[in-house]
Amino acid sequence: xxxxxxxxxxxxxxxxxxxxxxxxxxxxxxxxxxxxxxxxxxxxxxxxxxxxxxxxxxxxxxxxxxxxxxxxxxxxxxxxxxxxxxxxxxxxxxxxxxxxxxxxxxxxxxxxxxxxxxxxxxxxxxxxxxxxxxxxxxxxxxxxxxxxxxxxxxxxxxxxxxxxxxxxxxxxxxxxxxxxxxxxxxxxxxxxxxxxxxxxxxxxxxxxxxxxxxxxxxxxxxxxxxxxxxxxxxxxxxxxxxxxxxxxxxxxxxxxxxxxxxxxxxxxxxxxxxxxxxxxxxxxxxxxxxxxxxxxxxxxxxxxxxxxxxxxxxxxxxxxxxxxxxxxxxxxxxxxxxxxxxxxxxxxxxxxxxxxxx
Amino acid sequence: xxxxxxxxxxxxxxxxxxxxxxxxxxxxxxxxxxxxxxxxxxxxxxxxxxxxxxxxxxxxxxxxxxxxxxxxxxxxxxxxxxxxxxxxxxxxxxxxxxxxxxxxxxxxxxxxxxxxxxxxxxxxxxxxxxxxxxxxxxxxxxxxxxxxxxxxxxxxxxxxxxxxxxxxxxxxxxxxxxxxxxxxxxxxxxxxxxxxxxxxxxxxxxxxxxxxxxxxxxxxxxxxxxxxxxxxxxxxxxxxxxxxxxxxxxxxxxxxxxxxxxxxxxxxxxxxxxxxxxxxxxxxxxxxxxxxxxxxxxxxxxxxxxxxxxxxxxxxxxxxxxxxxxxxxxxxxxxxxxxxxxxxxxxxxxxxxxxxxx
Numbered sequence: 001x002x003x004x005x006x007x008x009x010x011x012x013x014x015x016x017x018x019x020x021x022x023x024x025x026x027x028x029x030x031x032x033x034x035x036x037x038x039x040x041x042x043x044x045x046x047x048x049x050x051x052x053x054x055x056x057x058x059x060x061x062x063x064x065x066x067x068x069x070x071x072x073x074x075x076x077x078x079x080x081x082x083x084x085x086x087x088x089x090x091x092x093x094x095x096x097x098x099x100x101x102x103x104x105x106x107x108x109x110x111x112x113x114x115x116x117x118x119x120x121x122x123x124x125x126x127x128x129x130x131x132x133x134x135x136x137x138x139x140x141x142x143x144x145x146x147x148x149x150x151x152x153x154x155x156x157x158x159x160x161x162x163x164x165x166x167x168x169x170x171x172x173x174x175x176x177x178x179x180x181x182x183x184x185x186x187x188x189x190x191x192x193x194x195x196x197x198x199x200x201x202x203x204x205x206x207x208x209x210x211x212x213x214x215x216x217x218x219x220x221x222x223x224x225x226x227x228x229x230x231x232x233x234x235x236x237x238x239x240x241x242x243x244x245x246x247x248x249x250x251x252x253x254x255x256x257x258x259x260x261x262x263x264x265x266x267x268x269x270x271x272x273x274x275x276x277x278x279x280x281x282x283x284x285x286x287x288x289x290x291x292x293x294x295x296x297x298x299x300x301x302x303x304x305x306x307x308x309x310x311x312x313x314x315x316x317x318x319x320x321x322x323x324x325x326x327x328x329x330x331x332x333x334x335x336x337x338x339x340x341x342x343x344x345x346x347x348x349x350x351x352x353x354x355x356x357x358x
Numbered sequence: 359x360x361x362x363x364x365x366x367x368x369x370x371x372x373x374x375x376x377x378x379x380x381x382x383x384x385x386x387x388x389x390x391x392x393x394x395x396x397x398x399x400x401x402x403x404x405x406x407x408x409x410x411x412x413x414x415x416x417x418x419x420x421x422x423x424x425x426x427x428x429x430x431x432x433x434x435x436x437x438x439x440x441x442x443x444x445x446x447x448x449x450x451x452x453x454x455x456x457x458x459x460x461x462x463x464x465x466x467x468x469x470x471x472x473x474x475x476x477x478x479x480x481x482x483x484x485x486x487x488x489x490x491x492x493x494x495x496x497x498x499x500x501x502x503x504x505x506x507x508x509x510x511x512x513x514x515x516x517x518x519x520x521x522x523x524x525x526x527x528x529x530x531x532x533x534x535x536x537x538x539x540x541x542x543x544x545x546x547x548x549x550x551x552x553x554x555x556x557x558x559x560x561x562x563x564x565x566x567x568x569x570x571x572x573x574x575x576x577x578x579x580x581x582x583x584x585x586x587x588x589x590x591x592x593x594x595x596x597x598x599x600x601x602x603x604x605x606x607x608x609x610x611x612x613x614x615x616x617x618x619x620x621x622x623x624x625x626x627x628x629x630x631x632x633x634x635x636x637x638x639x640x641x642x643x644x645x646x647x648x649x650x651x652x653x654x655x656x657x658x659x660x661x662x663x664x665x666x667x668x669x670x671x672x673x674x675x676x677x678x679x680x681x682x683x684x685x686x687x688x689x690x691x692x693x694x695x696x697x698x699x700x701x702x703x704x705x706x707x708x709x710x711x712x713x714x715x716x
Contacts, residue, residue, distance in 0.1 A: 018673070296712075298703050301696065313715055314689045315376070315703045318696035322677065324689070331672045331684050333691060338659070338676035345656050345673045354654075357671055 002105040003130045005049050006094040009038055009058040009066060009112035010084060014346040015276045015339070018330035019308060022358050027112035028065050031308075032274060032283050038112040042070050044119045048127060055079055055097070056112070057090045082236075082243040088220060088254035089246045093239075095209045096227045103207035106130040109251070111200050115283070117270025126203075128167035129265050133203045135166065139212065139259055140203040141174070142267035143196025149186035152275055152340075154179055154198035154252065157189075158264045174262035177252060199267050202251065216258040219247070276339040277323040281306050291316070295326075304336065330357055360463040361488045363407050364452040367396055367416040367424060367470035368442060372704040373634045373697070376688035377666060380716050385470035386423055389666075390632060390641050396470040400428050402477045406485060413437055413455070414470070415448045440594075440601040446578060446612035447604045451597075453567045454585045461565035464488040467609070469558050473641070475628025484561075486525035487623050491561040494522065497570065497617055498529065498561040500625035501554030507544035510633055510698070512537055512556035512610065515547075516622045532620035535610060557625050560609065574616040577605070634697040635681040639664050649674070653684075662694065688715050 013026040020026050027038040035043070042054055051072040057079040058066060066078055079097060081090045091109050098105050108126060116122045129140045143156040155178040162173040177198060181189060189195035204212070214221045223246045230238035256262065272279060284292035284306070291299055295309035302316035309326040316322075321336040334342060349357050371384040378384050385396040393401070400412055409430040415437040416424060424436055437455060439448045449467050456463050466484060474480045487498045501514040516530040523529075535556060539547060547553035562570070572579045581604045588596035614620065630637055642650035642664070649657055653667035660674035667684040674680075681697055683690040692700060707715050 018671075298706055298710075298712075300699055300702060300706075309689055312687050312689055313376075313707075313712070314691070315700075316691050317699050317703065318693035319680065319691055322691065324691055326684065326689050329670050331667055331670055331682070331689070333672070333674050333677055333680065333682055335676035341658055341675050342673075344658060345675065348656055348658075349671075352656075354656075354671070 001127075001130050001134065002053070002102050003049055003127070004053045004055060004098050004105050004107055005045050006079075006091065006098075006107055006109045007038065007041055007054065007056045007112045008087060008090065008109060009056050009062055010081060010090060011111070011113060013113065014343040017342055017346045018327045018332050018357065019325055023061070025062075025113075026274070028062075028069070031280060032115050036069055037115070037274070038066065039069050041110060041112050041114070042073065044116060044122065047120075048123045052077070055094055057081055057094045058112075059084055082240040085243055085246055085248040087251040088217075088249045089223070089243065091251050092209075092213070092220065092224055092246075093227055095204070095206055096224065096231055099206040099209070100228065100231055103205075105206045106133045106203055107206055107209070108203045109201065111273070113274065114199070114201075115270075115272040115274050117272075119269075122267075122269040125169055125265055125267070125269065128169040129171075129203050131167050132164070132169075132171050132263055132265070133205050133208070136164065136171075136261070136263065137205065137208050138171075138261040138263045139208075139256070140171065140263045140265065141256070142199045142201045142271075143172075143264040144199050144267045144271050146190055146195065146197050149183060149190045150197065151180055151183055151186050153273075155181065155186075155189050155195040156198050156264055157195050160194050164263065169265055171263035171265055174264050177257045177262075196264065196267070198252065198256075199271055200252075200273075201267070202256070212255065212259050216260075217254045220249075220254055276342065277306060277325065277334065278336045278339045281336070306336070359485075359488050359492065360411070360460050361407055361485075362411045362413060362456050362463050362465055363403050364437075364449065364456075364465055364467045365396065365399055365412065365414045365470045366445060366448065366467060367414050367420055368439060368448060369469070369471060370442075371471065372701040375700055375704045376685045376690050376715065377683055381419070383420075383471075384632070386420075386427070389638060390473050394427055395473070395632070396424065397427050399468060399470050399472070400431070402474060402480065405478075406481045410435070413452055415439055415452045416470075417442055440598040443601055443604055443606040445609040446575075446607045447581070447601060449609050450567075450571070450578065450582055450604075451585055453562070453564055454582065454589055457564040457567070458586065458589055461563075463564045464491045464561055465564055465567070466561045467559065469631070471632065472557070472559075473628075473630040473632050475630075477627075480625075480627040483527055483623055483625070483627065486527040487529075487561050489525050490522070490527075490529050490621055490623070491563050491566070493524065494529075494619070494621065495563065495566050496529075496619040496621045497566075497614070498621045498623065499532070499614070500557045500559045500629070501530075501622040502557050502625045502629050504548055504553065504555050507541060507548045508555065509538055509541055509544050511631075513539060513544075513547050513553040514556050514622055515553050518552050522621065527623055529621035529623055532622050535615045535620075554622065554625070556610065556614075557629055558610075558631075559625070560614070570613065570617050574618075575612045578607075578612055634700065635664060635666075635683065635692065636694045636697045639694070664694070 055077045157176045158172040164171045226242045290304040293307045296313040298315040300317045303320045305322045307324045323334045325332040413435045513536040515534045520531040584600045648662040651665045654671040656673040658675045661678045663680045665682045679694040681692040
């Protein structure tokens with residue numbers, strides 16, 4: 001099986017401000033280990049996929065960073081999206097590149113900034129999912145067994161009774177992709193049991209992808225043909241003009257919510273999208289009062305705090321449930337259960353013209 | 359009246375860590391205005407006392423700082439204590455210097471790091487207190503009408519019915535200096551009404567001082583004579599050896615708790631000892647949610663915080679009643695009502711050998 005990974009590294013997340021900045025989004029931060037998240041994502045694949053079969057897609061400036069972080073990936077695999085147009089266009093480009101190299105290849109599209117704790121289990125399932133993508137010609141995805149009625153994820157509704165066994169894994173037939181629900185609906189999803197979180201990881205055979213596009217996303221299919229033509233002609237200007245015109249749309253919305261069949265494999269390999277500062281509380285080592293620190297610390301009567309302040313000392317006195325992130329030019333102090341509002345800080349900074357902090 | 363001020367600048371306060379350090383104690387910090395506290399203290403006196411009548415006493419390294427901050431004070435008035443031996447020895451030295459210049463002079467001893475909001479009122483009372491020190495030969499002090507049953511101050515018990523009117527001010531006869539009380543006792547003091555806070559400001563005529571020492575602190579009187587002799591002989595080595603032997607003791611303990619008579623004037627001129635970070639909450643400008651910031655800020659759902667982080671931006675999300683102080687190498691996040699524990703942080707740092715943060 002010729003399996004190729006496309007690491008989507010074009011994100012510009014704001015939820016890890018002030019550590020994450022426009023020029024340094026989450027995938028380029030070493031927040032879950034001493035390696036950046038994109039390095040973790042790529043290295044995790046290596047036992048199954050060689051560097052020459054790994055691709056990244058991002059904008060030009062991000063790609064410069066990737067070159068330094070992942071020198072083992074050939075330069076020609078570091079794909080540059082001429083314009084940021086969300087995930088559907090960038091995955092069309094990446095799949096077209098692979099399609100022209102080997103239309104039989106299986107493509108796995110992966111976010112660059114997610115955590116998978118049990119890499120061996122993930123790879124075993126990934127290999128099975130690749131087989132599934134070949135044999136049944138479906139789109140394959142990983143659904144994450146939900147641990148809470150989160151309103152931060154989309155959900156995948158599947159049929160427990162309609163499944164296929166393959167390479168020792170079970171693939172459930174997907175009924176519907178659901179957008180991020182409200183809390184009440186999320187609770188209903190959890191009670192129902194056949195709704196898993198959408199991990200944003202998808203597999204397809206390269207030659208299957210345009211067929212699905214033509215049938216389920218006909219408005220995008222002409223752009224596919226133009227992208228293939230531009231790549232064959234090696235005309236960058238042509239590619240740029242395609243990206244000028246192509247609609248900005250996510251792969252979820254453009255394809256996943258419509259396409260049939262989709263098979264879902266249980267993503268029970270310790271996945272986390274590491275969506276905000278508080279998610280690191282479960283990943284960093286903690287003292288016996290639940291405090292997790294990066295940097296020197298001196299703590300008095302303080303519990304359940306998360307501190308990122310390497311190179312400095314942080315003294316806490318009588319505080320609890322705080323996220324504290326100190327950088328050269330900005331300091332964040334945030335109640336743990338408010339960390340989703342950090343992106344609002346970034347919005348306000350933008351509005352008030354404080355570009356130096358973005 | 360020849361009135362001379364002695365500014366006691368030898369303190370090594372730790373309660374403003376991490377801004378205050380061994381080499382930069384509170385009196386050298388611009389925390390209540392854009393001038394350091396010792397500058398505020400000296401400038402406040404100028405309408406009544408000329409720079410040539412102002413003295414400072416501190417260690418050698420602190421005196422170097424004072425030279426830069428207060429260039430208008432003659433160098434010979436910047437007195438250096440050969441060794442840090444608490445306030446009694448340093449005030450003995452300063453008073454001896456003045457005594458040899460003019461034994462009729464009145465000395466006012468002032469901490470370098472206190473705030474007085476109504477300087478004009480203070481000077482008016484200071485002038486009257488000077489007169490009182492001349493006419494009745496008592497020690498004169500300012501008692502602060504207590505605004506709370508604080509356990510952080512010593513108290514002065516006075517006789518409301520035993521008072522002297524002088525220059526339009528009332529001077530009450532002091533019965534007893536009380537050490538810092540427990541909370542219950544502090545409440546009793548407030549209920550009684552005739553207990554004011556000890557401001558640490560004292561006046562005496564230069565020639566009265568040795569008489570009082572001889573009578574009420576006889577163990578110190580021989581050192582007074584040696585200090586005067588060393589000064590007359592201009593022998594620094596002699597002075598050093600006196601300070602090697604002199605006991606380390608506060609003026610409160612050595613003299614004030616024993617001496618008679620002491621007269622107390624009402625210190626109702628907006629005094630604060632600015633004893634810890636939270637005391638700045640009442641001094642800095644606040645937004646409509648009670649937040650006081652030094653430095654750029656971006657605040658979401660946050661109230662009653664005090665932030666010192668000039669030159670950087672501080673983002674607060676969903677927090678309240680925090681003191682946040684960021685410096686180049688150290689960050690403090692402290693619940694407002696715990697700020698007395700900041701000195702414990704400094705102690706722990708010292709114990710753990712983290713000298714670089716002291």
